Amino acid sequence: MIQQHTEYDVLVVGGSGVDTIVRVDALPVPLADSVHVGPIEEWPGHTGGNVALGTRALGLKVALLDCIGDDWTGAQVRERMAEGDVEFAPLISSAGTRRAVNLVDATGRRMSFYDARDPAGLRMPRDFYLPRLRRTRHVHLSIMNFARFLYDDIEDLGVPVSTDLHDWDGLADHHREFALRSDLVFLSAAGAGQDATALMREILREGRADTVVVTAGADGSYVLTRNGGSVPHHIPATVPPAPxxxxxxxxxxxVCGFLYGRLAGRDALECARLGAVAGAHACTAPGSTALIAQEALLASDQVRSRSQ
Incomplete structure (x- = not known):
């Protein structure tokens, strides 16, 4: 039985679903009528589910709130959260559970085809989320449209909030409210590109964030804080412990490693180093199944610190 917590370290809102993983020789895939691939696999997770599972694996008290379908994909999400000991409170959406088809090449790179499904008018009732919102140390909002409507209550309660904008290019309106109303903002260099530093500065200047982090895969990450100067600090990527x-x-x-460090009171650069360790570990198994434990995260971080 999943433990029902009276207090939470992290409350994750939105972003669960199921990935269909198709392994290909290389990306992009050549145009053809038929391409032979290896076994096609289904992995429940998605961004919100992965953050909930990852922070729980690190020993934090976690709950996940989301809207999913009464369908076989939703059942997979429920089962995966139960296996990961995540307290999961879903609302049923007639639109069904979100899905994605991810093409993964021989080097581990991926290309994702995302089916969001949520109707524009989908909302999460206040009496559903407020009881847990009042009892958490931190909220992580996935960029589901319904999640933006929690910001007023989050601000009224004074709860710190983070979000991941993924490949936002700085232009799409959907992401902007999340960018400007969160205390901690993550985004990927895949979307921001050469404009990443300017976008980080804009988020700090125009929004409430104290820290903005750009992740760049094998190139590491970049951290910019409100009081840390105008030049982002580069944190190198960690070498994965296995192929x-x-x-x-x-x-x-x-994100999970970073949040663990932040909730432990570490500074932003130390948090990013923990994030690098957790991110590298995640690359060593299929379908976001490699969840690093607290002991391994801290042991790896200590080894890195001694070698620097």
Whole structure:
């Protein structure tokens, strides 16, 4: 039986679903009528589910709130959260459970085809989320449209909030409210590109964030804080402890390591180093299944600190 917590370290809102993993020789895939691939696998997770599972594996008290379907994919999500000891409170959406098809090449790189499904009018009732919102140390909002409507209550309660904008290019309106109303903002260099530093500065200047982090895969991450100067600090990537199998979930694992450090009172650069360790570990197994434990995270971080 999953433990029902009276207090939470992290409350994750939105972002669960199921990935269908298709392994290909290389990306992009050549145009053809038929391409022979290896076994096609289904992995429940997605960004919100992965953050909930990853922070729980690190020993934090976690709950996940989301809208999923009464369908076989939703059943997979429920089962995966139960296996990971995540307290999961789902609302049923007639639109069904979110899905993605991810092409993964021989080096572990991926290309994702995401089916969000949520109707524009989907909302999470206040009496559903407020009881847990009042009892958490930190909220992590996935960029589901319904999640943006929690910001007023989060601010009224004074609860710190983080979000992951993924491949936001700084232009799409959907992401902007999340970027400007969160205390801690993650985004990927895949979307921001050469404009990443300017976008980090804009988020700090225009929004409430104290820290912005850009993840860049094998190139590491970049951290910019409100009081840390105008030049982002570069944190090198960690070498994975085993061969790279799949990069699915690596960014979510980075978020988990970072949040663990932040809730432990570490500074932003130390948090990013923990994120790098967790992200590297996530690449060593298929479908975001490599969840690093607290002991392994801290032991790896100590080894890195002694070698620097």
């Amino acid at each position: 790279v199998v799949d990069s699915n979930g690596a960014g979510d694992a980075f």
